[in-house]
Amino acid sequence: MAGMTLLDRLSAGWKPWVLLFVLTFGAAAxxxxxxxxxxxxxxxxxxASKQMLEEHDYIxxxxxxxxxxxxxxxxxxxxxxxxxxxxxxxxKQIWTYRVPSWLGAAxxxxxxxxxxxxxxxxxxxxxxxxxxxATLLLTSEAHISKTDGVLVFxxxxxxxxxxxxxxxxxxxxxxxxxxxxxxxxxxLIKGPVTPMVAAYAGIGAWVWTKAADGKGGDWWRVLLxxxxxxxxxxxxxxxxxxxxxxxxxxxxxxxxxxxxKDKFTGASEGxxxxxxxxxxHLPAWYFPATLFLVPGFVAAWKALKPNGPxxxxxxxxxxxxxAVLFVGLLALSYLLPLLPRPSGTGMVPQAVNTIATLxxxxxxxxxxxxxxxxxASQPKWQDRWPIGESVSxxxxxGLRLIVAWAVLTYAFFELMPTxxxxxxxxxxxxxxxxxxxxxxxxxxxxxxPVTRWVSIALFGLGAILLLAASYPGxxxxxxxxxxxxxxxxxxxxxxxxxxxxxxxxxxLWWPGFIxxxxxxxxxxxxxxxNAALFSILASVLIGWHVRIYMLPSQVWxxxxxxxxxxxxxxxxxxxxxxxxxxxxxxLALGYAEPSxxxxxxxxxxxxxxxxxxxxxDPSAYPVVYLINFEDRKAEPPVTEEVAxxxxxxxxxxxxxxxxxxxxxxxxxxxxxxxxxxxxxxxxGCPEG
Numbered sequence: 001m002a003g004m005t006l007l008d009r010l011s012a013g014w015k016p017w018v019l020l021f022v023l024t025f026g027a028a029a030x031x032x033x034x035x036x037x038x039x040x041x042x043x044x045x046x047x048a049s050k051q052m053l054e055e056h057d058y059i060x061x062x063x064x065x066x067x068x069x070x071x072x073x074x075x076x077x078x079x080x081x082x083x084x085x086x087x088x089x090x091x092k093q094i095w096t097y098r099v100p101s102w103l104g105a106a107x108x109x110x111x112x113x114x115x116x117x118x119x120x121x122x123x124x125x126x127x128x129x130x131x132x133x134a135t136l137l138l139t140s141e142a143h144i145s146k147t148d149g150v151l152v153f154x155x156x157x158x159x160x161x162x163x164x165x166x167x168x169x170x171x172x173x174x175x176x177x178x179x180x181x182x183x184x185x186x187x188l189i190k191g192p193v194t195p196m197v198a199a200y201a202g203i204g205a206w207v208w209t210k211a212a213d214g215k216g217g218d219w220w221r222v223l224l225x226x227x228x229x230x231x232x233x234x235x236x237x238x239x240x241x242x243x244x245x246x247x248x249x250x251x252x253x254x255x256x257x258x259x260x261k262d263k264f265t266g267a268s269e270g271x272x273x274x275x276x277x278x279x280x281h282l283p284a285w286y287f288p289a290t291l292f293l294v295p296g297f298v299a300a301w302k303a304l305k306p307n308g309p310x311x312x313x314x315x316x317x318x319x320x321x322x323a324v325l326f327v328g329l330l331a332l333s334y335l336l337p338l339l340p341r342p343s344g345t346g347m348v349p350q351a352v353n354t355i356a357t358l359x360x361x362x363x364x365x366x367x368x369x370x371x372x373x374x375x376a377s378q379p380k381w382q383d384r385w386p387i388g389e390s391v392s393x394x395x396x397x398g399l400r401l402i403v404a405w406a407v408l409t410y411a412f413f414e415l416m417p418t419x420x421x422x423x424x425x426x427x428x429x430x431x432x433x434x435x436x437x438x439x440x441x442x443x444x445x446x447x448x449p450v451t452r453w454v455s456i457a458l459f460g461l462g463a464i465l466l467l468a469a470s471y472p473g474x475x476x477x478x479x480x481x482x483x484x485x486x487x488x489x490x491x492x493x494x495x496x497x498x499x500x501x502x503x504x505x506x507x508l509w510w511p512g513f514i515x516x517x518x519x520x521x522x523x524x525x526x527x528x529x530n531a532a533l534f535s536i537l538a539s540v541l542i543g544w545h546v547r548i549y550m551l552p553s554q555v556w557x558x559x560x561x562x563x564x565x566x567x568x569x570x571x572x573x574x575x576x577x578x579x580x581x582x583x584x585x586x587l588a589l590g591y592a593e594p595s596x597x598x599x600x601x602x603x604x605x606x607x608x609x610x611x612x613x614x615x616x617d618p619s620a621y622p623v624v625y626l627i628n629f630e631d632r633k634a635e636p637p638v639t640e641e642v643a644x645x646x647x648x649x650x651x652x653x654x655x656x657x658x659x660x661x662x663x664x665x666x667x668x669x670x671x672x673x674x675x676x677x678x679x680x681x682x683x684g685c686p687e688g
Contacts, residue, residue: 007443007529011126020113020126024133024142025106027540030547031143032102036561036595037094038144039668043594044068046097046145049079051602053089059239059246063594064602067247069254073239074188075100075147090575092599094145101149105142108153109133112429115160118167119398120437127532128436131289132429134539136466141422143547147190148422155194156429158182159405162202166401167394171222180228184235191255197409197426200365204404205397207369211318211376212306213392263418264359273419278410281421286428287462288535289435291455291523296434298451299441300399314385318372325367332360361415365408399437406430442528456520459535463516470509470546475554476502482556482665486672488629494663494672504553512541555664560595562664563588563626563675567600569659570679571686572624574601580686583624583679587611590631590638591675593668607634612641614648614680621654621682629661629674645678655685 010016037043048061048068061068061076078100083089086096112132116125132138141148161179164172179198186194202220210216243251274280283290306314336359375381392400409427416423442448468474479498483491515538523531555561564573567586571578574585585603588596592606605611614623625645631638649656657679664673 007123007127007440011122016113016122016126016129017110020109020129020133021106023130023536023540024109024139025102027134027139027543028102028105028142028547030544031140031551032098033095034547034552035094035143036558037598039560039593039595039666041146042094042144043598045075045147046079046094047594047598047602049076049083049097049145050089050598052076052080053084054602059242061243064597067250067254069247069251070259071147071190071255072188073243074185075150075190077188078150079145092601094599097145098143101145102142104150104153105138106133108138108149108156108429111153111156111160112432115156115163115429116402116433116436118163119402120395120433121440124436124440125433126436127292127439127529128432128434129429130536131292131435131532132432134536135285135289135428135432136287136539136543137285137422137425138428139539139543141425148425151186151190151193152425152429154182154186154189155197155426158186158194158198159201159401159429162198163398163401165219165222166202166205166217167398169217169219171219173222173225173227176222176225176228177231179223180231181235184232187232187236188239191260193426196412197405200369200408200412201401201405201430203369203373204365204408205401207373207376208400208404209392209397211372211381214376214382263416264362265417272417276414277419278414278421278424281424283458283462284465285421285424286431287466288459288519288539289428289432290462291459291519291531291535292435292439293431294455294458295438295442295448295451296431296436298448299438299446300403300434303399304396304403310385317385321371321375322368325371326361326364329360329364329367336360359417362412362417364415365411369408399434402430402433402437406434439528439532442526452523456523459523460516460520463513463538466542467509467513467516470542470550472503472506475550479556482672486630486663486674487632488674489661489663497661497663498556501554501556504549506545506549508541508545508549512538512545515541557665557667559591559664559666559673559675560593560599562662562673563591563596563677564600566659566662566675566677567624567626570624570657570677572626572677572679574603581622583622584620586624586626588626588628589641590628590634591626591666591673593666612636612644614645614652614654618682621680622686623680625678625680627676627678629676630672642678645680649680652682655681657681657685 010019037046044063048063051062051064052058055062058077058080059073061071061073079097082099083091083096086099087093109129109132113125113129116128119125120128138149138152141152158179161175161182164170164175165179183195183198206216206220240251282293286293306312406427409430410424413419413423413427438446442452479495479502480491483494483498486494515534519531519534519538522528522534555565567573568576568578571580571582572586574582576582585605586600587610588604588606589610590607596606597604615621627638627642629638634641636644646656648654659677662675664675665671666673
């Protein structure tokens with residue numbers, strides 16, 4: 001009872017809105033400022049936003065001279081706006097580009113609470129939103145300047161508006177307009193993801209109600225009120241026309257004809273994975289909300305399962321239909337690529353070629369809804385099953401929407417050929433709300449002993465993985481493994497240069513470890529409110545440990561920061577205060593990561609644009625090259641190119657300043673890097 005009293009106090013009035021915002025905002029804050037720009041997606045996103053400010057072109061999306069026709073421009077507008085307000089285009093710090101994601105993730109926690117209010121009530125929504133807001137995936141995406149932090153906020157907000165139409169049945173035009181605004185804004189952020197997730201939640205709940213009660217209801221009709229779709233069109237169409245004109249019609253070809261198509265025809269850019277990829281990531285990514293994940297689905301099952309023998313037969317029939325559709329799509333996934341493909345170049349043969357490469361499994365949730373919706377409208381179905389014999393309560397209807405949101409979204413992303421661990425994030429608020437519902441049921445006296453021990457095991461597994469990965473001994477082990485991959489230097493020399501990175505403070509690690517144990521003990525003692533509180537605190541402390549002490553200290557896995565150390569030895573970073581004149585740009589050989597361009601300057605060159613000869617124009621000096629001697633694919637080989645530059649420098653009577661070697665691991669491709677910076681000056685070597 002004491003736990004419920006505390007929960008009532010925390011979830012009442014204005015307090016939950018402040019607490020939930022501060023939770024996610026504060027958990028992510030250290031990463032926003034402490035972590036260097038990440039390769040590769042974050043730096044590409046931020047660099048494109050940076051070039052919008054530099055070139056005053058807010059329509060085209062560019063990475064240096066290359067058009068980036070993949071995602072819409074919405075996130076770039078937000079990042080460019082945040083940077084313009086907080087610093088300016090000349091600033092090279094990554095944190096300003098992270099502000100939209102940071103705020104988006106914090107608002108997503110509030111949106112989760114708001115969405116749950118009409119569906120499961122205030123207390124359950126507060127617990128669900130709090131555990132969701134502390135999850136490792138959300139707080140990590142909050143300090144990465146990509147689309148996902150803002151996307152999950154808009155997606156959750158749109159389903160909150162949908163939930164009020166669905167539960168209240170009041171045909172609220174305000175909620176309809178909010179829904180369509182979210183559709184337009186989210187489409188400008190990441191295309192069709194939010195409309196798809198919202199459709200799965202809304203249509204899934206409608207079909208479920210129709211199949212169980214005989215009538216899905218017309219709560220959705222207000223969404224057809226013309227100002228709503230007009231808002232969507234007004235938000236999306238102008239930019240779409242502008243970008244098509246600005247890119248000579250290439251945007252749609254790149255975004256849909258390549259980027260989107262590649263994700264559905266195979267593992268785009270090598271991002272494949274094993275079966276149940278997202279499920280296996282849950283122990284770590286969904287920590288600490290894993291404590292209530294299994295109880296959430298058990299509680300929903302117990303509340304929603306049909307009663308009596310006829311009800312159980314109805315459920316078996318549903319599962320059979322689901323399995324048949326899944327097996328059919330699985331068979332097509334193997335058969336379609338085997339279809340003979342015409343060799344013609346016309347539109348129809350090209351379309352056939354495209355169809356033959358598709359992986360149809362991701363359409364399983366949509367096909368399931370269409371099939372069940374059709375079956376539920378058939379007289380034979382209605383005669384056979386006990387439709388409408390029991391009245392659905394608001395609680396049951398609310399859980400139907402949450403389960404449809406959670407399960408169908410999860411299934412879609414789990415069945416996609418392209419697998420990235422953050423894709424599943426739009427389903428996490430639904431998982432959180434189910435967990436919050438289960439937590440209040442447990443506080444009210446529900447037992448579920450097997451579920452409780454499974455939850456403890458799942459939570460414990462996540463805690464062990466996170467605590468082990470953030471302990472100094474693990475980094476030392478990986479250092480030793482990586483040092484053996486270098487071919488230009490001995491492993492002992494590499495390890496000696498990395499000795500300063502082997503240890504980092506554990507002041508937050510130990511309290512996080514202890515709080516994980518306390519959360520497990522409290523959960524086993526049936527003190528669910530305390531368990532939720534301690535698990536959230538544990539997640540925040542472990543996250544702070546990683547973002548304040550562990551990751552910032554591991555410069556050996558930050559190749560661009562390692563490159564900066566080499567460049568600083570010869571005053572080679574453009575625009576920075578130094579004892580010598582700095583160059584106008586850096587010329588890189590053997591290194592081309594996006595973080596290098598973002599943090600050191602758009603004007604800097606990398607392979608294959610890097611010139612292989614020293615300039616003859618005296619005004620071009622000083623010239624600085626950043627060279628990775630571990631590049632094994634360079635043509636000509638790096639050692640030959642360095643010898644060529646030295647020979648040219650000798651012939652031109654240039655001063656050559658060379659740094660010592662700096663070693664790192666390029667985590668983007670798994671290759672070691674051995675950086676040295678070379679500075680070439682006319683008229684003698686710089687003094688000092």
